[in-house]
Amino acid sequence: MIHGENDRQSDVGEPADLDRLLAKAVWPEPEPETLQWLESFWRGIRSGNGTEATARADLGVTVVDRRKVGHNGRAGSRLGRRRGIVAAAAVAVGLASVLLVWRSWTPVANNNDNQGAQPVEVTEPSGNGPALAADDAREPSDQAAVATAVVGRPATAFETFVFLWGIAQQQATPATPVDPLVQVLAQRVAQPYGDLDALCRPLAANRRAHERALAARIAQTRGKELMAAIDVLGRVGSEQSVPLLNHLSHFPETRPVAIRALGRLADPRYVGRLIEKEPEPETQAALLASLLARRDSGSLVVYLKLVASPKTGAAACEALAREPYPPIDELFAYFNSPRLDERAAAAVALGRLDNPAVIDRLARLVAHDRHGREALMALAASRHESAARFLANLRRDPAMAGLVAAARHHVESEFAPPPARPPRPIEDNSGVRSEAAFLLAWAWWNYGTFSITWMCASC
Amino acid sequence: MRKRQKMARSAETGRLDDLVTRHLGDALRLAIRLTGDPHWAEEVVQEALVRATRGWGVFRGEAAFRTWLFRIVIHVFRDQLPVRAKAEPLDSEPPEPRPSDPAQQVLDEELGRLVAARVSALPPRQREVLVLTAYEGLSADEVARVLGIRRANVHATLHVARQRLRAELAPYLNER
Numbered sequence: 103m104i105h106g107e108n109d110r111q112s113d114v115g116e117p118a119d120l121d122r123l124l125a126k127a128v129w130p131e132p133e134p135e136t137l138q139w140l141e142s143f144w145r146g147i148r149s150g151n152g153t154e155a156t157a158r159a160d161l162g163v164t165v166v167d168r169r170k171v172g173h174n175g176r177a178g179s180r181l182g183r184r185r186g187i188v189a190a191a192a193v194a195v196g197l198a199s200v201l202l203v204w205r206s207w208t209p210v211a212n213n214n215d216n217q218g219a220q221p222v223e224v225t226e227p228s229g230n231g232p233a234l235a236a237d238d239a240r241e242p243s244d245q246a247a248v249a250t251a252v253v254g255r256p257a258t259a260f261e262t263f264v265f266l267w268g269i270a271q272q273q274a275t276p277a278t279p280v281d282p283l284v285q286v287l288a289q290r291v292a293q294p295y296g297d298l299d300a301l302c303r304p305l306a307a308n309r310r311a312h313e314r315a316l317a318a319r320i321a322q323t324r325g326k327e328l329m330a331a332i333d334v335l336g337r338v339g340s341e342q343s344v345p346l347l348n349h350l351s352h353f354p355e356t357r358p359v360a361i362r363a364l365g366r367l368a369d370p371r372y373v374g375r376l377i378e379k380e381p382e383p384e385t386q387a388a389l390l391a392s393l394l395a396r397r398d399s400g401s402l403v404v405y406l407k408l409v410a411s412p413k414t415g416a417a418a419c420e421a422l423a424r425e426p427y428p429p430i431d432e433l434f435a436y437f438n439s440p441r442l443d444e445r446a447a448a449a450v451a452l453g454r455l456d457n458p459a460v461i462d463r464l465a466r467l468v469a470h471d472r473h474g475r476e477a478l479m480a481l482a483a484s485r486h487e488s489a490a491r492f493l494a495n496l497r498r499d500p501a502m503a504g505l506v507a508a509a510r511h512h513v514e515s516e517f518a519p520p521p522a523r524p525p526r527p528i529e530d531n532s533g534v535r536s537e538a539a540f541l542l543a544w545a546w547w548n549y550g551t552f553s554i555t556w557m558c559a560s561c
Numbered sequence: 562m563r564k565r566q567k568m569a570r571s572a573e574t575g576r577l578d579d580l581v582t583r584h585l586g587d588a589l590r591l592a593i594r595l596t597g598d599p600h601w602a603e604e605v606v607q608e609a610l611v612r613a614t615r616g617w618g619v620f621r622g623e624a625a626f627r628t629w630l631f632r633i634v635i636h637v638f639r640d641q642l643p644v645r646a647k648a649e650p651l652d653s654e655p656p657e658p659r660p661s662d663p664a665q666q667v668l669d670e671e672l673g674r675l676v677a678a679r680v681s682a683l684p685p686r687q688r689e690v691l692v693l694t695a696y697e698g699l700s701a702d703e704v705a706r707v708l709g710i711r712r713a714n715v716h717a718t719l720h721v722a723r724q725r726l727r728a729e730l731a732p733y734l735n736e737r
Contacts, residue, residue, distance in 0.1 A: 127696075128674055129681075132602075140589065143610065349611065352641075375603075
């Protein structure tokens, strides 16, 4: 241990005491799970290093590319510089030789006696160079004449050859198809809240290549295009994009989009941690939705842990209630789990759905005495009127009253209370009410009409 | 020639993998001590791993790999500190020291956690110096190399850190 020079002059306690106290400090030990996760993260970086390094280069982070730099970071770059010089020299020599050949092929008459040369009679071209080149219906002799017109003097054989060769090349080259990735990104920029799944369908064929292209594009773009690229990467990418997205999540402007993309691609346990740490409710809800959308057992286990956590329980139940197709059957399957915490969390999640069909199913479970405890917990967690009525009926039976109280106590003591929102009505009665009013009015009208008619008839 | 280069590269990659796997636990432990929060520590190590991949090309082997990795961890910690510093202040005042009772072990654990929290709440530079010297067992020279400061600075910072801790943990020191 190193001491400061004046330690011994202190008047409060001896340094040895402080050392003893400092030696007692206990930090949480790294969990084996975390170490395993970091090792797998490390393997992920190693396999996707090229992509990530390229992507980070333009994000303002210094990147050392080991393919270009030698072990000591200098020799390789020197070699690269030398190669560049040699290449530049070769190109310069090539250009010079082409120029020489060009000059030597020019007709002697044109060089020596320009006054004596008669201008060639040519038809004046109707447009510029590219328009001429596109005109593929001309005879070769005509084309030679046009070449002469373009040059502004009698064309040499070499010039005519180059001209004809250019036209042939242009005709042979098929029209370049538009990259589907570019199309998808353009559409996403135009409609940032459109259906991304449908939008990304054309990219399903070659995901890996698109993932690499997106990583490179993310490094080069800014603003809306960058957001669109991250969004699309979240749908098209794989686990290899996780380090890049993780990096992007540290920048305030890209954080919400990157976090959402991470929710789809990262390991469910990692997503669970992100949800726990996320301060923004909207982003947290989006992460929860992406976790629920996966529907695999790993994600549901993480989801159940979040339900059981007092910090995230309410948000997790809210996310399930907002889900258009909640994984109800999968959650019912967790009633068979050997772990009590998972069974209880599944019960509470199902109960807080406040769905009449689910409550009916839970009541049937209680009636058939199958998973009765979990079903009672779910019913106790529910705020639906029919669940409350069912439990009230059960409480009249002395044998069941204790079980109901125990289930309620378990839910209230172990799980976060639901957020304050009005309970969902059982059914919308407004339509019924308006129908009844209409019938009443109609009856009064008929009665009035009938009485007036009768009175007139009697008069 | 290319084959030999390829082989050399794959051997280097394998060596890096070995080194990282061997020292990953140490790096995570250091990050936990610096941050006082396992989740944040995990993020720090993740970012440090990314930087280690990029920096491996310029690692000259002059320092031990562990020291080099520690330096990266500390740099990442410093980079993330401004964002985190706003969010999580130390949650509680130190509890009153209790007289010894049969549950001494439990109290010791509580005290240990308290001391750890106090160390992790020191100003960043003092925390780095104290953790590296007292808990990671690095010498003054090594600490100076890791943090890029002079040896005398290491001593001075350590002294300030200890003074501060002594003031904060005074009730526990006087008790003895």
